[in-house]
Amino acid sequence: MIVIEEGLPTPLGAHFDGRGVNFALFSQNATRVDLCLFDPGARHESRTIRLPCRTDDVFHGYLHGLLPGQQYAYRVFGPWDPAAGHRFNPAKLVLDPYAREIAGRIRWHDALYSHRHGGAREDQIDRRDSAPFVPRSVVTRPDTPDAIALPAPRPLHETVIYEAHVKALTRTHPALSEAERGTYLGLAHPAIIEHLLKLGVTALELLPIQAFADDRFLIDKGLVNFWGYQPYNYFAPEPRYLGEGGASGLRFAIRELASAGIETLIDVVYNHTAEGDHRGPTLAFRGIDNASYYKLDPDNLRRNIDCTGCGNTLNVAHPRVMRMVLDSLRHWVTAYGVAGFRFDLATSLGRAPSDFSPQAAFFQAVQQDPVLSRVKLIAEPWDIGGGGYQLGGYPYGWSEWNDQFRDNLRGFWRGDSGTLAKLTQGLSGSREIFLPSGRSPLASINFVASHDGYTLADVVAYEEKHNEANGEENRDGHGHNLSANYGVEGPTDDPAILALRARQKRNMLACVFFAQGVPMLLMGDERSRTQSGNNNAYCQDGALSWMDWENDPDPTLTEFVANLAALRRVCCSLRRRHFLVGSRVGETALKDVHWLSPDGTEMDAAAWGDGERRAFGMQMSNDIEDSERVLILMNAAPEPCPFALPPDLGGPWRPVFDTTLDTGKVPEGARPPVPVGGTVDLPERAVLVLKSPPLLD
Numbered sequence: 001m002i003v004i005e006e007g008l009p010t011p012l013g014a015h016f017d018g019r020g021v022n023f024a025l026f027s028q029n030a031t032r033v034d035l036c037l038f039d040p041g042a043r044h045e046s047r048t049i050r051l052p053c054r055t056d057d058v059f060h061g062y063l064h065g066l067l068p069g070q071q072y073a074y075r076v077f078g079p080w081d082p083a084a085g086h087r088f089n090p091a092k093l094v095l096d097p098y099a100r101e102i103a104g105r106i107r108w109h110d111a112l113y114s115h116r117h118g119g120a121r122e123d124q125i126d127r128r129d130s131a132p133f134v135p136r137s138v139v140t141r142p143d144t145p146d147a148i149a150l151p152a153p154r155p156l157h158e159t160v161i162y163e164a165h166v167k168a169l170t171r172t173h174p175a176l177s178e179a180e181r182g183t184y185l186g187l188a189h190p191a192i193i194e195h196l197l198k199l200g201v202t203a204l205e206l207l208p209i210q211a212f213a214d215d216r217f218l219i220d221k222g223l224v225n226f227w228g229y230q231p232y233n234y235f236a237p238e239p240r241y242l243g244e245g246g247a248s249g250l251r252f253a254i255r256e257l258a259s260a261g262i263e264t265l266i267d268v269v270y271n272h273t274a275e276g277d278h279r280g281p282t283l284a285f286r287g288i289d290n291a292s293y294y295k296l297d298p299d300n301l302r303r304n305i306d307c308t309g310c311g312n313t314l315n316v317a318h319p320r321v322m323r324m325v326l327d328s329l330r331h332w333v334t335a336y337g338v339a340g341f342r343f344d345l346a347t348s349l350g351r352a353p354s355d356f357s358p359q360a361a362f363f364q365a366v367q368q369d370p371v372l373s374r375v376k377l378i379a380e381p382w383d384i385g386g387g388g389y390q391l392g393g394y395p396y397g398w399s400e401w402n403d404q405f406r407d408n409l410r411g412f413w414r415g416d417s418g419t420l421a422k423l424t425q426g427l428s429g430s431r432e433i434f435l436p437s438g439r440s441p442l443a444s445i446n447f448v449a450s451h452d453g454y455t456l457a458d459v460v461a462y463e464e465k466h467n468e469a470n471g472e473e474n475r476d477g478h479g480h481n482l483s484a485n486y487g488v489e490g491p492t493d494d495p496a497i498l499a500l501r502a503r504q505k506r507n508m509l510a511c512v513f514f515a516q517g518v519p520m521l522l523m524g525d526e527r528s529r530t531q532s533g534n535n536n537a538y539c540q541d542g543a544l545s546w547m548d549w550e551n552d553p554d555p556t557l558t559e560f561v562a563n564l565a566a567l568r569r570v571c572c573s574l575r576r577r578h579f580l581v582g583s584r585v586g587e588t589a590l591k592d593v594h595w596l597s598p599d600g601t602e603m604d605a606a607a608w609g610d611g612e613r614r615a616f617g618m619q620m621s622n623d624i625e626d627s628e629r630v631l632i633l634m635n636a637a638p639e640p641c642p643f644a645l646p647p648d649l650g651g652p653w654r655p656v657f658d659t660t661l662d663t664g665k666v667p668e669g670a671r672p673p674v675p676v677g678g679t680v681d682l683p684e685r686a687v688l689v690l691k692s693p694p695l696l697d
Contacts, residue, residue, distance in 0.1 A: 007062030013098025085301035099137035183243030200565025263339035271348035276311035307385030340376025429516030444517035466533030477536030573621035600644030
């Protein structure tokens, strides 16, 4: 027999204590909350219980005898008054925002909408029961400490990030069983871990794994939301990847990766939810308290403020909503062992209440939090609202995706005018962007490709996006890709074009790993993975998005990336914790960095202002004791360039890395050192790295 008591208003969610379950749900504007209990597979609730107490806008109750595994949801009562921002409709079943597990998936139906869906009936309430079409929240057992203690966080200057998708990474690997493929447990397979270790990866960044919805318009077209940027719960792992291992499989995978020295980061979407704008469905937040959970237009409370392009903006400025976000983040760290987060459209989190501020309450709350202040925090530093582009605007403790590094890198190697100076800013850590906020080069996450846009192979094979498979007549996706096809759009058998594409991939990857900051590699770029020119494959759950583990069109590229990472590990100058400033080192003639012209002179104002210049040198490590000094020469021109080395820089210079080689690494003794004051024959479209002994007094 189940007995209901008052229970406690905290913690929020459903918590089993060994005797029963305490339920607690926040709603500032509701008048009543009914708890609905479901038998497995049932379309409708088997029992409805009114939560008996309300404390500080939290409705709560305790049920004796209830056990983990119980499926439940809520019906929330309150005013139906869209003009005032209220959309309560107890006919709509809503999920617990704090649910740790979700059973089932959304089944799209007009009954999911609180208003009469379609036409001009947006203010007319819909009384149809949505229960048959909504997933269920599940009572879970209390979180227990991990059986394996996680190692201390890896410093950012030692970090190499690999951005991947759970299913795309594991779906076709021949070493995985069919049951493991496409699941969290598949991430723990030795073959996956071995591949990441070979690449030198230290952090696996997963696309969203918090429970998310497939958009109705995609389902209608036979597609899905593959990337996962439509969350409807922030605590539960996405059910489609659970497999036989369940949530324990995710915990096991994170522990196994950590034991191998690889941290797990997850992409989180706290800027919007899957409920969309005022015309969207009621799944959770809208039906629990629309006016609290979402930013509403103060001039028309029927409408959402949309800073995200997804219909709504989560109101993180509200203290209860912020608490949910912080509780969720801590949950992923403490219950799963996640080592950090990449925040999608993070500018939305810093709008206080409308304009972005690095002093926003959310950032301050994270900074003082004893758990979250210790993990890696990475911002996608923009949204689509006013003043949304905030690269460099985040506070101390945050790193940011540096899209300017990406664009300048692509433009330089494509041969665009005026890009050399911009590229060198990125190579030196984007000091102009990140120093004003008091941060170091490690604030810059450097990449040439990410999930959003072309893969690296497509950057050198397509000049126009080819997104027809998305069913939007190629209107979706960004048109500004800074790409080149080198003579043929897409696949070709021309050996000269293939060789040039291979060289350009290596040149751009070299810049990512040799730049100051934190390098990030997109899943499959080491295997020349293509999406056939689709730069917005968010809805493609198939071969277009999956890693192809059987075919590798550039079979030496993986070893090339591994050699890049290895060189970065042994060269302290490639992973500095402070900016290069061009200052003189001690009493020597050396500076911490020298920028060189091909004639052997330091670049002056005229050289920096020459928009057609394609070759330069970067010499550093002069201020690092007992460290070999490093000289990086780059030439983006289609013809070779003799490069004179200044005698003042000493020598001899030993070639160690060359992007004209398939694997990059110059074998010991394979080439003679370049003597003091000698000249290097720098090939066309190439990066060459040389080393020399220390030259300090």
